[in-house]
Amino acid sequence: ETELGTLRTYTETRFQWDTNDVDGAYAENDDVTLNFAYIELGGLRIGKDESAFRTFLGYAGNVINDDVIEPLNYDTTLISYTFTGGNGISAILSAEQGEGDYTINDYIPHMVGGLKWAQGWGSIGAVVGYDSVIEEYAIKGRVDLNVSDAFSVFVMGAWQSDGEAINFRENFYASWGGDWAAWVGASYKLTDKATFNAQVSYDDFDQLAVAANVAYEIVPGFTITPEVLYYKDLVDDVSPAGVITQSDDAWGGMIRFQRSF
Secondary structure (H helix, E strand, O other): OOOEEEEEEEEEOOOOOOOOOOOOOOOEEEEEEEEEEEEEOOOOOEEEOOOOOHHHOOOOOOOOOOOOOOOOOOOOEEEEEEEEOOOOEEEEEEOOOOOOOOOOOOOOOEEEEEEEEOOOOEEEEEEEEEEEOOOOOEEEEEEEOOOOEEEEEEEEHHHHHHHHHOOOOOOOOOOOOOOOEEEEEEEEEOOOOOOEEEEEEEOOOOEEEEEEEEEEEEEOOOEEEEEEEEEEEEEEEEOOOOEEEEEEEEEEEEEEEEEEE
16 A cells, blocks of 8 residues: 555466367467556556456456457557546546557557446446547446346447448447447346356347356356357448348357366
């Protein structure tokens, strides 16, 4: 602790052994990634993090596949400040570099601003992101409701300023299809050890994703989570000539073994 607040550092590196390959199953080491590496003093954070547009309102539920219709653009270098009031109000301002093709190309950063109010019943908040390269923005709003000690739900919606098909996924803060996207999810504690989680998401390009799982704590620190996913996509291709629509759907499943310590 310091006179300016808590001083801390955090770093997280992930190693992955993967069996996915474009030509078929092929087991090998995947990339090693530096997911987090930042310094924090009070509300000030500097370093490698995930975009505040993703994190300030929270992830889209407690399913593993929570980002099917918004899969891109977590990582960024940033300088952010979060204000936390004693009345449940918090606010954030974040200057971000982006990553990959979404990296800023001059001295003007991408910008994120957000405001949230949290109480015992849940929370309500909104966040806006401005892509300084293409000069477009995106907005998200979210409401969380704690129905009981065992049951919680959330609703989240998003909109971007240029959702034309020709500009699909050009905005750092909007990798969904079209102008808007929506998510709804819930968690229900079945027993002291088991929690059911579900999420439904849909966007303006008629992408639909439904995911559900049961997170079961075998013993403290060891959780097994089987999950199923349904995905339907009506947009087959996006090009300057327009959008070719073709109905296509798929089912998938996975199981996670997680050791926490």
